[in-house]
Amino acid sequence: MSKIIRHILFCLNCLLAAPALAQDAGAPIQELLQAHGDVIAKSSRKTIGPAIDALAASGLSAAQRVLERWQAKEMWRDEESGLFVFAEEIDRDTIRIFDPAGDTEIGAVADDGYKQLKPNSGIRGMIGAALVQFQLSAPDPATRATALDAIERDPEASHLAALRKAAGAEDDAALRTRKARLERLLTIRFDEDDAARIAAIESFAGDPAVDVRATLNPLIATRIEFAAEAPQGDDIARTLKPGGGALPRADAYALLVAAGVAPPAITRADKRDALVAQLRDGTVGGYRVAQLDTEAARDAAYARLAEAGRVAAVATDAEIDAALAAHVIFERFIGAPPAVALAARGALDAIETKVNLNRAADLVLDALSLASIYFLAAIGLAITFGVMGVINMAHGEFIMMGAYTGYVVQQIIPDYTISILVAIPLAFAVTFGAGVAMERLVIRWLRHRPLETLLATFGISIALQQIAKNIFGTQARPLTSPDWLDGSLVLNDIVSISYIRIAIFVLALLFLGLFLFVMNRTRIGLEVRAVTQNPRMAGSMGINPDRINMLTFGLGSGIAGIAGVAIGLYAKVTSEMGQDYIVQSFMTVVVGGVGNIWGALVGATLVGTMQKGIEWFNPSNTLAAQTYMILFIILFIQVRPRGIIALKGRAAEA
């Protein structure tokens, strides 16, 4: 029964498949496909390469379409005639077929006589690579850019020719530059001609981009080899000295052992285990166990065992040294021909220099941003300590109060931009109030007793810290910056700076200007300066020194509050955050010179630059950087006890 049905179906098929015979079997593209027909039908990643290459290189206009359809699993093969067609499934049993030559529809047929080509993902990738050359000269610039992206991600030798072909016809200037650059990168990697590669390498000298370094680095790959004589030849990268930093002695010897030119060495632990294994009646190799408490005795016992043939002979230290001395160990270039490798090394060296310069620029940016943070933290201190001569150990806690004010405001106002704009004046108000209260209640009564002021403000600092801890808990609270401060300004692969740091830098400059304006251009500034210089004389001129002192202290504290908001934006807000800045702030003021805003500026720059500079030498260790910086400052005070910008005259004596 089923046989009959099948037979009827077959006949139907023959009828339906008849139009397939109408397709142009002699079209160039079909001929090409037929030439590789079996390989294509077999669909094995190992053998498919020539077929794809032939299609891509054929120059036929239909080749692109064939590759695309093939990749999309839309190419079928007529099992009888072996002809390839494009096909779309209409339903489970029927397909609509097209002629590959011209992509013209032939008709709907039953799918029984056709076999779908199902390239696996590896083959689809290869087809995709081959398609790149068509995309590179596609009319749509976006397609061309996508193709370039694909090449950059995963370059292949075949892309080089495609790129070269497509580069000349490019009319978009930006894409043309990209194509040319990519072409040079691919030349370095895949070109057969060394001279062309070297020329391409040299064209990149001093380009610090990551992709250039990624392309050049494999070229200078080396393999460690050894020989009895110092080798001649230009593919020798360098000779290595066993025991040096690049090649530990044990590794060097292991190399000789692996090549079979030297007897194996043995570790102390293995030697001990071997001795233990040979232990008989409390003696081993003629030595009593109690004697084996030095390495020399163990060596001797082991040597005797080896003589007796009970353990494998191993190299002694002296033999290892002799073996190493008898060989020259060197690195041989294996990544590229020597001339290319040397050119790559030269280019990498030049790039390294450029990279270091860029890193230095990045470091300067980092240092500036750190300096502006210190400046912000210290500017309030410069006012209270520098102008009034009052040392305020609770200054760090005012910074903390400002930061917590910002945090509380963010809990109430969800919009980050508005909340920051509200938080800054509010933080100023809160800490201004706290500062005025502290001045009136404590500091005023301790004038002329600086050490006692220091102690009393310590007491306040301890109390404020604990109060903050009791209210907000010990965990860090976030102070989120608005979206427009997220991200960073990227100048190149190495130099970048986050917008928040730029904002802090601008804020620091703003405060410098504001401070200078208030002190030099306003009535209150005049009065502050008068009281600083001579409170009695100022008093007789009708200035109320108490009021001025109070306001000055409030101003200094208020600025600390704003600094707190700024610092909280990039660091976490904790009850101890003030402590992190207080010593550095004092250092800034002391190094810069007391009583002078420019001193604070210079001090902050010096302290920030130095900390970053030390971190550069030892990047893994910020703790060490801080340690050395403080030591440096202690020594610096020896040279300039009054700071970089020292006040002269009477004010300096106060």
Add this chain to the structure above:
Amino acid sequence: MSDMTLSAPARRPLVLRHPSVLVFLTILALFTLGVTLLSEGAGIGAISTSFVKTLGKTLCFCLVALAMDLVWGYCGILSLGHMAFFGLGGYAVGMWLMYERTRMIVADSLAAAELPPTAQEISDGIATQIFGVVGASEFPPVWAFAHSLPLQLAAVVVVPGLLALVFGWLAFRSRVTGVYLSILTQAMTLALSLYLFQNDSGLRGNNGLSGLQNLPGLDDIPQSAVSLWFFWASALALGVGYLFCAWLVSGKFGSVIRAIRDDETRVRFLGYPVEGFKLVVFTLTAVIASIAGALYYPQAGIINPAEIAPIASIYLAVWVAIGGRGRLYGAVIGAGFVSLLSTWFTGGQAPDLVLGPLRIQWVDWWTVLLGLSFVAVTLFAPKGIGGLVDLAARIKSPDRHGADLGPDAGALREREADQ
């Protein structure tokens, strides 16, 4: 300095000239005796071993407070670094304790092996045990003398002494005084603690040294006895230290350093080498602080860099100020009173204070109270608790036209008061 004191004409003995010394030593002796009789180790057991340790540690705090009083109350140098010296003393002793104990453990475990261990194996074993936590397995150079108790005990004196000598020489010769010096000492303390916080400092980074309460080789002796030994040693050190400080400040040396405190420039013009005197006091007190630390940390059992952080030295100043600086018993009272009170409050033993709807838990609020009372003492009672003694003995300060002139910049205030 000893010549100065010795060359003075024969006078009555120190204890007779200063009855407070005799009173103090008597009280200390009675206290020690009382604690011994009440302890678990040698008496009726009314005081627990852990409290004996607390008392012993408090005596060490009293000793370092004496040093602080000498350098601050008498010489006017507000050092915020003496707890760093205290910690260094602890580290010096702790290194030996830890090394020796680990050596015994390692030697025990290797003795069970088939072959007797070589010196290198023992050393490697100790190093792995001690430095495993910081990912190292070799001895850093600072541990070169850790195997020797006498050398490490010498380090208790030498290391902080040298550090104080170099730091003090640098600071004093460039005439850094007053608050600048305080900030500089604070910076030194911060630098030291930050350095020790690193894992590659060679002192186990923020893990610090631990297990110091176990004396090597004395595993059979109960902690109750060991705690009492250290209590006695601390009491003895405090007694000797008190006597030494009293002797030091009672002679000409004491007069000179008090004069430096009150008006440094004038003393310099009188021909005294001010910097030399300050350096001697600074170094001497650093050594005393270090000895106190060396006695403290075996009782505490653990030392880490957080103990060296500047805040510890600030608390030291708080104790001395509350006790009353410029008098030796004031420092001892302050340190003993405040540190025991802190233990009581922060230990959660103090009852909560209920103010209407507010419930004040002292564990949280004690530090606030301490900070504020410190401000109050500075403002209203510069003489501290020791001032009560003056009140009882009806000693009045000289009439200085009203305001009490604290030890700092006193002469300046008087001149102003006259105007």
